[in-house]
Amino acid sequence: MSTDTSRTPRLEGNDAQPETVRLHNACLSSMPFEDDADFTDAWRGLIAKPSVDSVKRADGKTAWHFHAYSFVEQERAPLTVNPSLWRLARLNNIAGLFKVTDRIYQIRGFDLSNMNIIEGDTGLIIMDPLVSMEVARAGLELYYEHRPKRPVLSVIYTHSHVDHFGGVKGVVDEADVKAGKVSIIAPEGFMEETVSENILAGPAMRRRAQYMYGGLLPKGPKGQVDAGLGKATSRGTVTLIAPTMDIKDDIETHVIDGLEIEFQLTPGTEAPAEMNLYFPTLRALCMAENACRCQHNILTIRGALVRDPKIWSYYLDDALARYGDRSDVLFAQHHWPTWGKDNIRTFLEDQRDMYAFLNDETLRLLNHGLTPLDITDHLRKLPDPVAQRWYARDYYGSVSHNVRAVYQRYMGFYDANPANLNPLPTVESARRHVEWMGGAESVLERARASFEAGEYRWVAEVVNKVVFAEPDNQPARDLQADALEQMAYQTENTTWRNAYLTGAMELRHGVNPSISAGASGGIAPDLLQAITPAQFFDVLAVRLNANRMAGVDTCINWHFSESNSWYAMSLRNGVLTYRENTRRDDAAAEISLSQGLLPELGLRAEALEQAIASKRVTIEGDAAQVDRLMASLDTFSSGFNIITPAVLSDN
Known part of the structure; x- marks a missing residue:
C-alpha cells in the first residue's frame, strides 16, 4: 500500500481544468442566457428585503444568514461553477417579502422553501411555514413590518416534507391550536408519512442528505452555491403540530376566514401525501411542490421511496384542465411565481410532459433490453423544446438518475445480466480489481494520465477501486477527490455538485467527527413525540x-x-x-x-x-x-463512511 502521511490537506479546492472550461463554454453557447424573464419575475412584487443580517436560535447560533451567498451577485459565472447553475444560484438568492396577487404574499429566501401568507377577512392563513421556527417567525415579522398585524387563524401543510411544516411553532402557539383558535390543515396521511420517512431509514437518509445538500461544505465558488429548490436548509428548531383537519376527498372546497379554497389531493406525486390549492376569487393556483422551476426527483439521492412519474404527470394535467383557464397566477412552495394564463398553461404542459417522458421513454428502452446505465447513456437530455426551458433543467433531479429510478420502480435493482445477480462485495471486488490491474501504483499512474486528458468520470470510477481496496492510500484519495471536484464544477445539478464536493472533502480530510447527531439520531423532538x-x-x-x-x-x-x-x-x-x-x-x-x-x-x-x-x-x-x-438494539452512527468503506463494528 502506498501512503503519504506527510501531505498537508488542501483547505481550498483546485482551479477548473481545461476540459471543465470547455464544457462551460459549450453550455454558454447552447442555452438561451439572453432570456432574462426569470429575473424580472423573481423580482416582481418585491415589497421589502430582509431587515436583518441573520436569524439566530435561542442558543445564539445562526439559523440563517442572508449574506452567506453574496458571492453569487456577480453576473458572470466563475470557472468553478456551471454557468446554468450559477444563473439559478443568483435567482434563488433573491430574498424578501413579495406580493403575488391581491391577498397573497410570499416569503422567499429565508429557507429552502417559501412561506406563503394569505390574507383572510379577519386574519391570516399561513401556507408551509419553512423548515424551522426561527426563520418562520422572522418571515412573519417581516410581513408585519409592512402589512396589518392580523392574527394567524390557520396553517396549511401542503405535503409531508419537513421544509413545509417544521417552522409551524414560529407562526402559531400550540396552545391556541389545542384551544380551537387556530386550525391546522393537511392532506390525509400527512402525520403517518411525516413520521415514517424520518424514522425507519432516518439515520441513513440524514447522513446521505449531508452529501446531497452540501451542508458540510464551505459556501463559495469552489464549494456549496445552491440546493436547487433554494439556497440551503435552515439550521433552526424543527417543530410539528398535528393537523386538526384532514383533506380526504379528491376535491374538497372549504371557506377559511371568508376565503374560498379548493383543495386537490395529489397522493403519490412529489410526496406520498400532497395537495394543490386553488383560490377561485383570486384566480390563483398553488401547485405545492408538484411543479417547480427545475426538474424534480423521481428518486432523491438522499434516499426515499421511488415516486411515480406517471401519476405525477396525471395530476399536473388534471390541475391544468381544472384550473389553467381560470388562473392568472401560479405560485408554489419553491422559486418564484408564474403570471399570465398562457405562461401558466405552457409551464404546466411542459412539466407534465417532462415526467411523462421520463416514465414512458424509460419503459420503451427497457423493453428493448437496455439496462439502467444503457438508458442513461441513450437519454442524455429531455427532447427539445422542453430541454431548452430553464424550468426543466437538471438543477435538482436529473435525467440520468431519474430514468434509473423509473427502471428501479418497474424492474427492481437487477438488470437481468446474470453476472450482476450475485457480485462480489464492494471491498473484495475492489481488491481483486486492483490486483488484476497490476496494483495500486500501476492504476494511479494510468489514472493520472486519464485525469490530464479530462476523463474525470473514468478516473473517479477506477480510482475508487483503489480507495476501497486501500482506504489509507492518500495519493489515491487525492486523485479521486480531484476528479470528483472537476465533475462538481462541470455539473448544473446542485445535488450532484454537493455530493461530489462533499466526497472530495472527506477523501482529503476524513469524516468530521463533529457531525454525530447525538442521542436523538438527529430527529427533531416534535417528530419523536x-x-x-x-x-x-x-x-x-x-x-x-x-x-x-x-x-x-x-x-x-x-x-x-x-x-x-x-x-x-x-x-x-x-x-x-x-x-x-x-x-x-x-x-x-x-x-x-x-x-x-x-x-x-x-x-x-x-x-x-x-x-x-x-x-x-x-x-x-x-x-x-x-x-x-x-x-440487543443497535445504535446508529450519523457519521458513517460513504466515499470510503463502511465499517460494521459489531455483528
Whole structure:
C-alpha cells in the first residue's frame, strides 16, 4: 500500500481544468442566457428585503444568514461553477417579502422553501411555514413590518416534507391550536408519512442528505452555491403540530376566514401525501411542490421511496384542465411565481410532459433490453423544446438518475445480466480489481494520465477501486477527490455538485467527527413525540441485532396507560413482531408506561433503566428478558463512511 502521511490537506479546492472550461463554454453557447424573464419575475412584487443580517436560535447560533451567498451577485459565472447553475444560484438568492396577487404574499429566501401568507377577512392563513421556527417567525415579522398585524387563524401543510411544516411553532402557539383558535390543515396521511420517512431509514437518509445538500461544505465558488429548490436548509428548531383537519376527498372546497379554497389531493406525486390549492376569487393556483422551476426527483439521492412519474404527470394535467383557464397566477412552495394564463398553461404542459417522458421513454428502452446505465447513456437530455426551458433543467433531479429510478420502480435493482445477480462485495471486488490491474501504483499512474486528458468520470470510477481496496492510500484519495471536484464544477445539478464536493472533502480530510447527531439520531423532538406505538415497535425491529438474540423465543406485553391499550411483542428467529390490541397470557414480562416515553426508549440505550428507576416504567415478570432485548438494539452512527468503506463494528 502506498501512503503519504506527510501531505498537508488542501483547505481550498483546485482551479477548473481545461476540459471543465470547455464544457462551460459549450453550455454558454447552447442555452438561451439572453432570456432574462426569470429575473424580472423573481423580482416582481418585491415589497421589502430582509431587515436583518441573520436569524439566530435561542442558543445564539445562526439559523440563517442572508449574506452567506453574496458571492453569487456577480453576473458572470466563475470557472468553478456551471454557468446554468450559477444563473439559478443568483435567482434563488433573491430574498424578501413579495406580493403575488391581491391577498397573497410570499416569503422567499429565508429557507429552502417559501412561506406563503394569505390574507383572510379577519386574519391570516399561513401556507408551509419553512423548515424551522426561527426563520418562520422572522418571515412573519417581516410581513408585519409592512402589512396589518392580523392574527394567524390557520396553517396549511401542503405535503409531508419537513421544509413545509417544521417552522409551524414560529407562526402559531400550540396552545391556541389545542384551544380551537387556530386550525391546522393537511392532506390525509400527512402525520403517518411525516413520521415514517424520518424514522425507519432516518439515520441513513440524514447522513446521505449531508452529501446531497452540501451542508458540510464551505459556501463559495469552489464549494456549496445552491440546493436547487433554494439556497440551503435552515439550521433552526424543527417543530410539528398535528393537523386538526384532514383533506380526504379528491376535491374538497372549504371557506377559511371568508376565503374560498379548493383543495386537490395529489397522493403519490412529489410526496406520498400532497395537495394543490386553488383560490377561485383570486384566480390563483398553488401547485405545492408538484411543479417547480427545475426538474424534480423521481428518486432523491438522499434516499426515499421511488415516486411515480406517471401519476405525477396525471395530476399536473388534471390541475391544468381544472384550473389553467381560470388562473392568472401560479405560485408554489419553491422559486418564484408564474403570471399570465398562457405562461401558466405552457409551464404546466411542459412539466407534465417532462415526467411523462421520463416514465414512458424509460419503459420503451427497457423493453428493448437496455439496462439502467444503457438508458442513461441513450437519454442524455429531455427532447427539445422542453430541454431548452430553464424550468426543466437538471438543477435538482436529473435525467440520468431519474430514468434509473423509473427502471428501479418497474424492474427492481437487477438488470437481468446474470453476472450482476450475485457480485462480489464492494471491498473484495475492489481488491481483486486492483490486483488484476497490476496494483495500486500501476492504476494511479494510468489514472493520472486519464485525469490530464479530462476523463474525470473514468478516473473517479477506477480510482475508487483503489480507495476501497486501500482506504489509507492518500495519493489515491487525492486523485479521486480531484476528479470528483472537476465533475462538481462541470455539473448544473446542485445535488450532484454537493455530493461530489462533499466526497472530495472527506477523501482529503476524513469524516468530521463533529457531525454525530447525538442521542436523538438527529430527529427533531416534535417528530419523536408524534411516534405511535406501532411506529415505535417498527423502530425496535429495525434496531434489533438478530445475532445477539439468536435462539431467543419470547413475548413481552406492553401496556400504555393513557389509552389503556395493549400490544403483544414477540421475538422469534431474530425477528421482532407485534400485535395490536393483544395481551398474551404466556408473555415473559409486562411493561406499563406512558406513550410519551416511547421516543426516549426507542433511541437511548440507557433510557429504560432510568425510567424504571424514576418509576415512570414498571415491569412485571422476567425483567431480564426486557433488559436483554434493549441491550440487543443497535445504535446508529450519523457519521458513517460513504466515499470510503463502511465499517460494521459489531455483528
